[in-house]
Amino acid sequence: MAERITSRANPLLVHIRKLASSRAHRYDTGEYLGDGVKLLKEAARWDAGLTVVVHTPDTALPALPETVRVVEVSADVMRSISPMEAPQGALFLARIPPQAPPRALTGSRYLALEGVQDPGNVGTILRAADAFRADGLILLPGCADLYNHKTVRASMGAVFRCPAWSCTLAELCGLAGASRLPLYGAALREDTADVREVSLRRSVVLIGSEGRGLSPEALAACGRTVRIPMGERCESLNAAAAAAVLLWEGWR
Numbered sequence: 001m002a003e004r005i006t007s008r009a010n011p012l013l014v015h016i017r018k019l020a021s022s023r024a025h026r027y028d029t030g031e032y033l034g035d036g037v038k039l040l041k042e043a044a045r046w047d048a049g050l051t052v053v054v055h056t057p058d059t060a061l062p063a064l065p066e067t068v069r070v071v072e073v074s075a076d077v078m079r080s081i082s083p084m085e086a087p088q089g090a091l092f093l094a095r096i097p098p099q100a101p102p103r104a105l106t107g108s109r110y111l112a113l114e115g116v117q118d119p120g121n122v123g124t125i126l127r128a129a130d131a132f133r134a135d136g137l138i139l140l141p142g143c144a145d146l147y148n149h150k151t152v153r154a155s156m157g158a159v160f161r162c163p164a165w166s167c168t169l170a171e172l173c174g175l176a177g178a179s180r181l182p183l184y185g186a187a188l189r190e191d192t193a194d195v196r197e198v199s200l201r202r203s204v205v206l207i208g209s210e211g212r213g214l215s216p217e218a219l220a221a222c223g224r225t226v227r228i229p230m231g232e233r234c235e236s237l238n239a240a241a242a243a244a245v246l247l248w249e250g251w252r
Contacts, residue, residue: 003069020033032147033083051094052069100166101175114206138172175204183206187226
């Protein structure tokens with residue numbers, strides 16, 4: 001018989017609410033929250049380390065590993081734990097992968113973010129990195145949590161497929177140097193090059209926040225800066241749009 005939970009005070013449901021609201025709780029427990037049947041199907045397909053699936057009675061679930069705890073709740077209880085305004089009938093918990101980067105970057109094209117605080121933007125950027133086959137995404141301090149449920153949702157399953165790590169600027173510089181990959185920054189300076197004139201085939205491209213751009217320290221660490229040509233009436237693109245253009249250029 002399927003496991004059923006009816007009490008909103010059940011420890012699992014309390015844990016789920018904390019995962020949705022607290023970054024510290026996610027990393028203390030090593031789990032994150034995802035919502036929606038479509039995203040659950042992607043998580044199951046790509047072996048995302050599922051631990052728990054919670055669903056309402058009328059929700060069709062994909063095939064799940066036998067190790068996954070499956071819990072049924074009423075639609076009312078689901079509304080009390082889902083971070084979505086209109087719950088889609090299922091949510092899941094999965095294990096957070098290791099966040100430390102590898103000792104060497106063995107691929108050729110990487111994207112790094114500094115201070116990109118919006119979870120939707122980070123998830124959208126990860127989705128673009130997956131679409132254009134980047135070898136990984138690197139998050140520097142000040143970025144939104146990759147395992148915030150909003151980031152996970154915006155990634156549309158890319159969070160299960162595209163490698164992503166967190167590190168400091170100094171660690172990123174060391175990684176790029178040891179891997180003989182040039183570090184380019186997306187910025188506007190006197191010596192900034194048109195991205196069409198720079199090969200991104202082997203590179204780490206660093207993008208900053210929309211409001212402030214790259215920090216002086218990050219700019220100083222970059223071998224050169226690149227810009228995306230655009231019409232004079234437009235001053236800049238948002239971080240996710242800029243990332244998509246630069247990722248496309250490297251893939252092209």
